[in-house]
Amino acid sequence: EPEVTQTPSHQVTQMGQEVILRCVPISNHLYFYWYRQILGQKVEFLVSFYNNEISEKSEIFDDQFSVERPDGSNFTLKIRSTKLEDSAMYFCASSEFELRNQPQHFGDGTRLSIL
Amino acid sequence: RKEVEQDPGPFNVPEGATVAFNCTYSNSASQSFFWYRQDCRKEPKLLMSVYSSGNEDGRFTAQLNRASQYISLLIRDSKLSDSATYLCVVNHDYKLSFGAGTTVTVRA
Numbered sequence: 755e756p757e758v759t760q761t762p763s764h765q766v767t768q769m770g771q772e773v774i775l776r777c778v779p780i781s782n783h784l785y786f787y788w789y790r791q792i793l794g795q796k797v798e799f800l801v802s803f804y805n806n807e808i809s810e811k812s813e814i815f816d817d818q819f820s821v822e823r824p825d826g827s828n829f830t831l832k833i834r835s836t837k838l839e840d841s842a843m844y845f846c847a848s849s850e851f852e853l854r855n856q857p858q859h860f861g862d863g864t865r866l867s868i869l
Numbered sequence: 870r871k872e873v874e875q876d877p878g879p880f881n882v883p884e885g886a887t888v889a890f891n892c893t894y895s896n897s898a899s900q901s902f903f904w905y906r907q908d909c910r911k912e913p914k915l916l917m918s919v920y921s922s923g924n925e926d927g928r929f930t931a932q933l934n935r936a937s938q939y940i941s942l943l944i945r946d947s948k949l950s951d952s953a954t955y956l957c958v959v960n961h962d963y964k965l966s967f968g969a970g971t972t973v974t975v976r977a
Contacts, residue, residue, distance in 0.1 A: 789965075797913060797956065797967040810963035845912055857903055858965060860912040 756780045758861035760846050766867045767836055775831045775864045777846030786829045787847040787858060788821065790814070797845065803829065833866075841868045870895045875957050875968035882947055883976055889943040890971045892957030899966075902933055904942050905956040907970065913956055916942075947975045 759778045767773045779786050788800040802809040803821055820832045829848075833840055843865050847858040875892040882888045894902075902919040917924065919931040919940055930943040940957055954970035 785963075787965075796969040797907075797965075799964040799966065802963040804963075812964070843910070856901075857915045857918055859915070862912045 758846055758848055758859055760844075760861035760864050762864060763862070764865045764867070766869065769838055769868050770835050773833050773836055773866065775833075775844050775846075775866070777829045777831075777861055778827050779829055779846065779848030780850075780859060781827070783848035783850050783859075785809075785849045785851070785856075785858075786821075786823070787849075788831045789845045789847065789860075790842040791845065791863075792839075792842045800831070836866075836868045838868050841866060872896060872966040873957050873959050873968035875971050877969060877971060879972040879974055881974045881976065884947060884949060886947050886975075887943065887945050888947055888973055889941060890955070890973075891939060891941045892968050892971075894938050894940070894957075894959045894966070896959070896961050896966075897935075897938060899938075899959045899961045901960040902940050903958040903960070903965075904929075904931055904940075905958050905967075906953040907956055908953050913958075913967075916955070944973070947973075949975050949977060951975050 761776045786803045791797045801811045801815045818834045822830050843863045845863045846861045849856040849858045873894050904916040905913040906916045907913045917926045919933045923932045928945045932941045952975045954972050956970045957968040959966045
C-alpha cells in the first residue's frame with residue numbers, strides 16, 4: 755500500500771537554528787498538509803497546500819514557518835528560527851482529492867527536539 | 870468551546886467486551902467526519918469515515934448525529950490489538966480538527 759514518508763525520523767536542533775522537515779506524499783495525491791502534536795496534546799493543523807499554494811493555515815503557522823514543493827515529489831516544512839516550544843512531532847499528510855470527503859493519509863512523523 | 874471534544878477515558882475493558890464512546894463538535898458547518906486511531910507516539914491512522922446514515926466496518930460501528938453535532942464509535946468483541954487512543958476528527962474547509970482522543974485499553 756502506498757504511504758507517506760517523512761525524513762528525518764528525529765531531528766535535534768539548537769534553538770534559533772533553521773530546520774527543514776521533509777515529506778514525500780503518496781504519488782497521485784494532490785493535497786498536502788502539515789500537522790504537529792506536542793507531547794501529551796492533541797494533533798493540531800498547521801497548513802494545507804494545493805497547486806503550489808497555501809490553501810489554509812492556522813494561527814500556529816506564523817512567519818517563522820514556510821512550506822514548499824521544490825520538485826514533483828517532495829513537500830517540505832521549514833521553521834526559520836526554532837524556539838523551544840516548536841518541540842513536537844510533525845506529521846505530513848496527503849489526500850487524493852479535495853478534503854471534503856476524503857480522508858488524509860499520514861506519514862509516521864518527524865520528532866523535532868529543540869535544545 | 871473546543872472544536873472537538875472527547876471523553877478522554879481511559880476505558881479499560883476485557884477482551885470480547887463492547888465499548889462505545891462519543892465526541893461532540895462545535896462547528897455546525899463541518900463537512901466530513903472520521904475516526905482515527907493513534908498508538909503511542911505513532912502517526913494517526915484512519916480507522917473509518919463516518920457517514921450520515923451510520924456505517925459499520927467489521928467490529929466497528931460509527932454513528933453521526935448532525936442535529937446534535939455528535940459522533941460515536943462502538944467496538945464489538947474487542948481485541949487486545951484494539952488498545953489505542955481513538956481520535957475523533959472533523960473536517961471544515963481545508964483542515965482537520967482533532968479531538969484530544971479517547972484511550973481504550975483491552976485486557977486479557
